Amino acid sequence: MRCDEAAERISLALDGAIDGRELEQLDSHVASCASCRAFRQSSLRVRQHLRFEVVTAVPDVEAAVLDAIRRPATRRPSTGGQSRPPLRWLAPAAALLAGVVAGAAFVGLRTDRAPDSAAAADLSARVLVAQSRVDALSADLSITERGWHPDVPVRRYTGQLEYRAPESLAITLEDTSRYPSRAWRPNDVTAIVDRDQSWRSGLAACPRETQPSCTPANPRILGASDREPFPDAEPTPLDLVVPVTSFAGGGHSVSLGEQTVSGRNALGVEVTVAQADPVLDGILASGNWRELHPTDRVQLWLDRRSLVPLRLDVFAAQSLERDRWAATRGYTDDPSRPILEVRLRRVRVGVADLAEFGVAPAGVLEQAQGFHELPPNQVPAPTPGVLPQGMVPYRAGVVETPNGPRVAVRTWTDGRGWVKVRATEEWVGGRLFGDLELPVREVDLGSAGVAYVGDGGRRIALHGSAMDVVVTGSVSEHELLEVASTLGVSGEEVPDDWDEAGTRSPAEAAVALPGLLAPRGIDGFSAPAIRVVDGNYVTMSYTGAGAREFVLVEAPGTVLTPPVGADTRGVSIRRTTGRYTPQSGELEWIERGIAVTLRSETLSLGELVQIANHLRPA
Amino acid sequence: MQEPDPQVIRAAAQQDEAAFGELVRAYQAHVWRFLRHLLGDDALAEDLTQETFIRIYRKLHTFEFRSKFSTWVLNIARNAGTDELRARQRRARLVDALSVPAPPRDHTTRIEIAEAIDGLTPKLRETVLLVELFGLTYREAADVLGIPEGTAKRRVFDARRQLAVALAEGGEANAL
Numbered sequence: 001m002r003c004d005e006a007a008e009r010i011s012l013a014l015d016g017a018i019d020g021r022e023l024e025q026l027d028s029h030v031a032s033c034a035s036c037r038a039f040r041q042s043s044l045r046v047r048q049h050l051r052f053e054v055v056t057a058v059p060d061v062e063a064a065v066l067d068a069i070r071r072p073a074t075r076r077p078s079t080g081g082q083s084r085p086p087l088r089w090l091a092p093a094a095a096l097l098a099g100v101v102a103g104a105a106f107v108g109l110r111t112d113r114a115p116d117s118a119a120a121a122d123l124s125a126r127v128l129v130a131q132s133r134v135d136a137l138s139a140d141l142s143i144t145e146r147g148w149h150p151d152v153p154v155r156r157y158t159g160q161l162e163y164r165a166p167e168s169l170a171i172t173l174e175d176t177s178r179y180p181s182r183a184w185r186p187n188d189v190t191a192i193v194d195r196d197q198s199w200r201s202g203l204a205a206c207p208r209e210t211q212p213s214c215t216p217a218n219p220r221i222l223g224a225s226d227r228e229p230f231p232d233a234e235p236t237p238l239d240l241v242v243p244v245t246s247f248a249g250g251g252h253s254v255s256l257g258e259q260t261v262s263g264r265n266a267l268g269v270e271v272t273v274a275q276a277d278p279v280l281d282g283i284l285a286s287g288n289w290r291e292l293h294p295t296d297r298v299q300l301w302l303d304r305r306s307l308v309p310l311r312l313d314v315f316a317a318q319s320l321e322r323d324r325w326a327a328t329r330g331y332t333d334d335p336s337r338p339i340l341e342v343r344l345r346r347v348r349v350g351v352a353d354l355a356e357f358g359v360a361p362a363g364v365l366e367q368a369q370g371f372h373e374l375p376p377n378q379v380p381a382p383t384p385g386v387l388p389q390g391m392v393p394y395r396a397g398v399v400e401t402p403n404g405p406r407v408a409v410r411t412w413t414d415g416r417g418w419v420k421v422r423a424t425e426e427w428v429g430g431r432l433f434g435d436l437e438l439p440v441r442e443v444d445l446g447s448a449g450v451a452y453v454g455d456g457g458r459r460i461a462l463h464g465s466a467m468d469v470v471v472t473g474s475v476s477e478h479e480l481l482e483v484a485s486t487l488g489v490s491g492e493e494v495p496d497d498w499d500e501a502g503t504r505s506p507a508e509a510a511v512a513l514p515g516l517l518a519p520r521g522i523d524g525f526s527a528p529a530i531r532v533v534d535g536n537y538v539t540m541s542y543t544g545a546g547a548r549e550f551v552l553v554e555a556p557g558t559v560l561t562p563p564v565g566a567d568t569r570g571v572s573i574r575r576t577t578g579r580y581t582p583q584s585g586e587l588e589w590i591e592r593g594i595a596v597t598l599r600s601e602t603l604s605l606g607e608l609v610q611i612a613n614h615l616r617p618a
Numbered sequence: 619m620q621e622p623d624p625q626v627i628r629a630a631a632q633q634d635e636a637a638f639g640e641l642v643r644a645y646q647a648h649v650w651r652f653l654r655h656l657l658g659d660d661a662l663a664e665d666l667t668q669e670t671f672i673r674i675y676r677k678l679h680t681f682e683f684r685s686k687f688s689t690w691v692l693n694i695a696r697n698a699g700t701d702e703l704r705a706r707q708r709r710a711r712l713v714d715a716l717s718v719p720a721p722p723r724d725h726t727t728r729i730e731i732a733e734a735i736d737g738l739t740p741k742l743r744e745t746v747l748l749v750e751l752f753g754l755t756y757r758e759a760a761d762v763l764g765i766p767e768g769t770a771k772r773r774v775f776d777a778r779r780q781l782a783v784a785l786a787e788g789g790e791a792n793a794l
Contacts, residue, residue, distance in 0.1 A: 015774065017756065043778045045731065046734075059664040061664065066638070069638075318688075
């Protein structure tokens with residue numbers, strides 16, 4: 001490779017226009033070429049200067065522009081020539097601008113300035129009601145997937161979905177795509193859940209660069225027997241049939257209006273992949289599929305009456321961080337065409353053909369999950385005094401695994417909605433029983449003592465003197481708290497050496513760190529779970545619908561620690577200069593002696609900036 | 619760069635001031651940064667940022683969602699900047715004719731790289747700024763400028779080569 005040729009390639013490489021082998025060849029040339037290294041170094045210096053520039057006083061022209069457009073066109077400003085009237089007479093005196101990276105009203109985040117349509121706004125209440133309406137469903141499935149691999153730009157699937165409440169589900173998908181040769185394996189998928197057993201068959205995912213050779217000849221078949229009701233580790237069948245988890249938490253959506261889909265009246269909403277995650281997870285849990293970015297847009301059309309998803313289109317989001325994510329995976333997505341289309345056709349509500357259930361193929365790797373069903377009255381788990389309307393006892397039993405505690409399980413269902421109580425007398429402590437992620441929120445249950453709420457209101461834990469309990473379910477946080485408070489277990493504060501001991505209320509956190517900032521006027525997220533450690537290091541965790549979440553960390557500080565990500569770039573935020581690291585999804589800045597970090601794996605930079613702009617003293 | 623909700627663009631096109639204000643807030647910093655590097659003058663960049671949004675407001679009804687909104691905005695900003703540069707060239711010719719010496723460059727307040735960028739021709743400067751400031755792809759930069767993608771690629775490379783030469787010279791000058 002000649003040096004002038006190498007310089008041109010260095011320029012292309014800087015812009016992500018070459019990769020793979022070409023990049024390796026270039027690197028080996030550059031290693032032995034001083035002038036090439038100098039060229040790359042100087043180009044990187046220019047990039048560093050432009051992308052990380054400290055912009056302290058970006059002018060805010062909004063008022064001036066609005067003022068100008070309100071005036072009649074007679075005083076129309078012209079450009080060019082020394083006689084051009086200065087426009088600055090319109091501007092408010094040296095106004096500084098906060099939060100300049102992006103504006104408001106992006107899909108996914110609802111603020112007090114962007115009201116929802118009425119139809120979309122009450123979706124949260126409606127899915128909670130609708131979940132108990134449909135007890136069976138049968139539909140034809142068709143899926144189109146774009147951009148999985150350059151040699152197979154489009155893949156198509158046809159299949160069948162059968163569901164019977166509360167936890168029986170069959171999904172079969174046949175890959176009908178054309179592949180370049182027989183070396184490519186079709187991505188056929190089967191997923192069966194039938195009460196206490198389940199199995200799923202699909203190709204193991206493997207990196208696209210090594211396709212098709214990395215794909216094993218035979219699909220992987222995983223099975224589970226002695227399965228407890230509504231296990232945490234698997235997507236629940238209910239979410240595929242009514243997107244409860246995607247909307248019940250007060251998820252934010254933009255209304256797309258109404259239209260006819262598959263011969264039914266449908267209500268359209270636009271959400272992010274993060275929010276639709278429980279629905280997508282139900283479909284894509286097995287097999288070798290392309291990846292979706294958490295901020296990609298999902299247009300979801302739900303049957304107006306039953307709220308069953310009829311059609312789902314995923315579009316690539318447009319942002320710098322999404323572009324980088326795509327570049328590292330080799331995706332070149334056209335934002336105007338769906339990268340994934342899912343259609344339900346011939347939808348029949350109230351019917352399910354589950355004749356094939358329970359017939360697992362030979363060669364299934366079966367994993368016993370240790371649940372033994374027992375008559376409910378023989379299960380040593382507390383029974384709630386109050387249950388959501390229409391709920392009757394469903395499967396109950398005991399889980400016994402070699403290394404875990406003996407856990408009693410009771411469940412109730414009204415057909416599709418469900419509530420589960422897990423209890424143990426053998427909990428060794430150190431942290432709460434029930435897999436609550438830190439931080440958690442403490443709730444006063446009155447005479448029932450103290451409860452800890454995790455997972456954005458989807459998990460309630462009680463630490464009793466003799467028994468530890470966790471309550472989960474598809475119903476609202478309020479109903480789960482009511483169940484927890486009537487179990488007859490008096491919740492105690494966790495011991496000082498447990499992980500949750502740093503749990504604090506917002507008022508306590510504000511005392512621990514004077515000047516603490518907290519978001520105001522942001523909808524679609526739970527009340528924060530707050531943890532304070534080392535006296536004044538505050539972590540506030542906010543959970544939204546689906547997989548949407550963000551964490552706000554604040555501690556005394558006057559300088560940011562050195563950046564760790566190669567992609568870190570400077571941003572103007574809240575009248576100062578901060579930085580954003582796409583890899584970790586962290587937006588950081590210093591404000592009045594507090595180092596603030598806003599972190600999320602599922603929200604875009606635009607949404608983080610909006611949240612930052614809504615921070616006020618707590 | 620983030621793209622706004624299409625509903626906000628539609629509302630702004632129908633002269634909804636709140637929606638238009640939202641678009642101004644979302645893009646004014648990008649537009650200002652681009653213009654100040656293009657023109658090398660912060661105050662002028664501020665004036666032209668206002669001018670850009672006034673033009674955007676008048677043209678919004680012509681936006682057809684065929685391109686990204688951000689590239690459409692940058693195209694208008696670039697046109698406003700180019701108009702100014704042309705006017706400046708006219709003024710410069712007049713100044714030459716009157717034999718008034720140009721004011722000396724203030725080396726103390728302008729850093730080396732900014733000077734090197736100023737030294738590029740407007741075509742090379744605008745192209746490399748779009749790619750480096752905003753991380754636009756060649757295709758997107760080409761869309762903003764209304765040129766073929768290959769031309770954008772070539773201009774970025776030429777700009778980088780000239781910058782490298784200018785910065786190396788600056789380095790030597792500093793060493794002396």
